[in-house]
Amino acid sequence: MLDSEEGKIASKLLAEGFQEARRQIKTPISENFRKLLDYYKDLTGYEETNHNAIMHHFIDMYGPDCENCGKPYRTETATFCPKCGNKRQL
Numbered sequence: 001m002l003d004s005e006e007g008k009i010a011s012k013l014l015a016e017g018f019q020e021a022r023r024q025i026k027t028p029i030s031e032n033f034r035k036l037l038d039y040y041k042d043l044t045g046y047e048e049t050n051h052n053a054i055m056h057h058f059i060d061m062y063g064p065d066c067e068n069c070g071k072p073y074r075t076e077t078a079t080f081c082p083k084c085g086n087k088r089q090l
């Protein structure tokens with residue numbers, strides 16, 4: 001699993017991938033996210049080919065979604081939502 005520093009780098013690469021995808025619509029989507037996929041492979045040794053799957057790994061990392069506003073709680077152990085202040089039912 002990624003730590004927060006690695007997560008920051010990976011989300012930056014993900015954002016770059018989306019920019020790239022907008023610029024180069026003819027390029028296969030996996031090529032636009034090549035940097036992210038390579039980075040992920042370096043970190044985990046796992047050859048992920050789907051950038052969406054990597055995003056889901058981040059969602060796992062940032063904790064479950066708030067029941068009230070749907071934003072992630074950030075951590076698995078958070079007691080309230082940083083976005084709307086909803087108290088989490090533990």
Ligand SMILES: [Zn+2]
Nearest residue numbers: 066069081084
């Ligand atoms: Zn919330």
